[in-house]
Amino acid sequence: MGISSAHVAAHGWHSAPHAGDCSEGNLIFILYLFIWHLARLMEKSIVKDYLYPTPLHPDYSHLFQDQFAFRPTGSTTAAVVFLLHTLTELLQTA
Numbered sequence: 084m085g086i087s088s089a090h091v092a093a094h095g096w097h098s099a100p101h102a103g104d105c106s107e108g109n110l111i112f113i114l115y116l117f118i119w120h121l122a123r124l125m126e127k128s129i130v131k132d133y134l135y136p137t138p139l140h141p142d143y144s145h146l147f148q149d150q151f152a153f154r155p156t157g158s159t160t161a162a163v164v165f166l167l168h169t170l171t172e173l174l175q176t177a
Contacts, residue, residue, distance in 0.1 A: 138147035 137143055
């Protein structure tokens, strides 16, 4: 492999496009980023508007009382505190 072919391999199609170069690849990449961001916004909206309110609905709240993963503020710390509190209450009543 000569110097010129090594230069092409190092700086050929792997190199970043120049600013102002509106090739088809750049447009596809920009479209991909736009669609990706749009999908993320829609996902956040659906989760916030439809999935998070479900555990708070009176018909389903009893199913999610001990499920910390389905709460927006749920955490491992909250689950451990709840378990310790429940265990303490059970030991005091026994």
